[in-house]
Amino acid sequence: MTETVVFAVCAVCAVASGAAVFVVDSMARATFALLASFLLTAAAILLLGLSYLGVLVVLMMIMEMMVMAVFMIMYMMNPAGLMPMTMVHNKAGSLVVSVGVFLLLAAGAVFVPWPERTGEPPADPTLALGEAVMGEHMLVMMLVGLVLFATMVAATVLTTHRGRYERYGDDLRRESPDDPIGGGLDR
């Protein structure tokens, strides 16, 4: 009973704070509304008994949202006194699309005849998760990791307009690189 109540409260609040992302008039508040939505979803995951995944969602989502806030607001050095701004473009269209998608998914969740559970949940879901990721799905996980890493490196290389020739000179003979801000290791 308690679980149902907690789940219901979290679910409603998650949807509400998800909607708040588009209602509030500042980027910072939109970021934290989205974060709140994710954290409430993490509570639902914790209710399933998946403590590792739930806490991990809390951990990763806070870090991710903060990094996203940096990039979103980096271009605007106006502290909190940002002009109130709307968080949506094409209001009517986006509303139709989002409500449609929500109804579709909700209908799927409610009307699809879910199969009865046959197995038993593992005694230690964290261990089972680790064995799955590091066992039979290891190849997939390693590939996904590599692809993500390669994407990040490639994106950084493509966006920066300074390469090694700018840093070390045309014949790469400069002893220390010519950077606008030097790092801490004096390389």
Next chain:
Amino acid sequence: MDVTGWLLRRAAPCAFVVTAIGGTGARLAVERAVRERGWRQALAPAEADLLVVCGPADPELDEMLDRVWGQMPGPRARARVPSPERAVAALERARADLLDVAAQRRDADERDRAARERAEAAGEEHMPGGLPMADRGEDRDGLALDQLHLALGPALADWPAGLSLRVVLQGDVVQEARVHLVGARKGPSFWDAPRDVPRDGPRAAERSPGRPWTTAASALDAAQRLLSVAGWPAAALTGRRLRDALLESDTGPGTGAELRRWLRGVRRSRLLRWATDGLGAVGDHAPEELRGDVTDRWSRWLERIETAVEPGRSASAPVPAPGTARAALDLVPELVVGRELAAARLIVASLDPDTEAVGARVPERDT
């Protein structure tokens, strides 16, 4: 029971000290009095309850001070210290004002009423808080970022007296900088001025301008300010105490050993060198005092202090050449551009332009 008054009497005040050009002597006296009473010095007006203004009045500075005064949350009190000997009395009076609960309540009610009236008069504001939006401009990496216009000083902790550095920031990187002096005036610098020696001790002659003890004290003052900006409050506090001891007429015999220990500690700090190495490098065209990077400059101060306190070598103490102050002020804009705020603050602290030695003519140089 009057809880507010009871708490107020137990609280140690926190003073926000602003120095006008010509107020260095008063600042030293105030800093000393604050330190000896176990009070704290505030970093920003928001946390302070005393506003202490050192030095002569100036219309431009006074207008800025009124704004600082408006930012102080209250209970609050204000003290003006025009000369060193009035420091203690002014601080005591300000403390008494702070403890006057009835007057503080009146002040708070008045401010609330004024704020309400302002809010009603403003009506529907077009801009949030009535503040303008930022403009955009190209930054170092070719991105179009918002520009923020900010004035560093003169009401800023650990900052040269009367200096106002008008900067344009993108992120925390300084893109443009312009030097402006608030309340510039003719007159000798505190460190060059002849001053009364209270007693005719054997060392009285050494405490006149250009003499080793004065140059050592001025170097110590510069060093403690840099240490404070570099985020080492403990070393800065000790530096302040040693500076006050040097300026005192009868220096106890203990100061020499303690000073040497402090010098050794600062000089050996790898972390401090790591923070200041390679920052704000100045070439050979500048006066000798200013050459090299931030580390070179503070190392030179330490040498100057050491030379002055070594008994045998005091005759050969180096004295900064005239014109150093102006050169330092001229160097500030070009050195801080392209640096982020932490580096810019360290660079300004290491150049330590003596704004009192510059005179009335104000350099207005763009980068």
Next chain:
Amino acid sequence: MSGAAPLWTVLLVPVLLFAFGYGAAAGTAALRARAAGTAPAAGLTAPARESARLLVQRRRTIPGADTLLWRLGGALVPVAAVLAALVVPLGSMAVGDLSVGVVWFNAMEVVLWAALWMLGWGADSAWGLVGGYRFLVQGLSYELPHMFALTAAALGAGSLRVSDVVAAQEQVWFAVLMPAAFAVYLVSALAMAFWGPFGTPVGRDLAGGAAAELSGVDLLVLRAGRYVFLAVVAAMAVPLFLGGGAGPLLPGWAWTLVKTAGVVALLVWLGHRLPAVRMDRFTEVGWVVLVPVTLLQVLVVAVFVLTR
């Protein structure tokens, strides 16, 4: 070593944390007083006197401020500290001995990222915003080495449960077994409590940074929260690396308190002795030195666990 403590211990957590936090603040004030040449004994009452001052001081209203996020940011600091402390065992008892206690601690500590950024952003001040961003840079620099240091301890025990980590140290403390991880943990402890050399997010060069516009009770909550957080990261070092409540003569809870006090004292002393670290310098060290060092440490621990 089973952990479920009676419910009343929930109330004990903030009390103990507050005591350690007050001790850290008093120790700092005493060291400061000695540096300033006044009586160090006055430092013992200095935090109380400062609290009295801040309790009387009025809160500020700033035009254009995002008051909701601003106040929330300040309040989150002590809340995150207390939540993180729920998995720290006192002797052999913790309020909540979660099966993923180490990850929980990490997640609560990351809440500070959001808190400081909100504080800086909400005040509508350039100093605050720069301070908030500085903490994020700091976070991105220390977080990965910190996670690997936690991973090393969890790997050594083969469990994410804090009481299992303590149990695994019966023969030898992890501080001895994995010194690099312990050292990195101490560095990141200073960094996550934005304390001492890592205090630049509220630094003196920024006129107080993220705290520049705070006054009165808001400032009191932030300062107290920061000291309490320092106490929590020190307390967590005990079960992770210093053998928890293990020790001769004294009972487990007493050893935990003694060891925690020792780590707090060490952190306070380091904060007193060291100047600030500039983040544009430390970031490179974090990524180029500390990440490989902790990864190698994890590798060594993994080999040790496999061959044991």
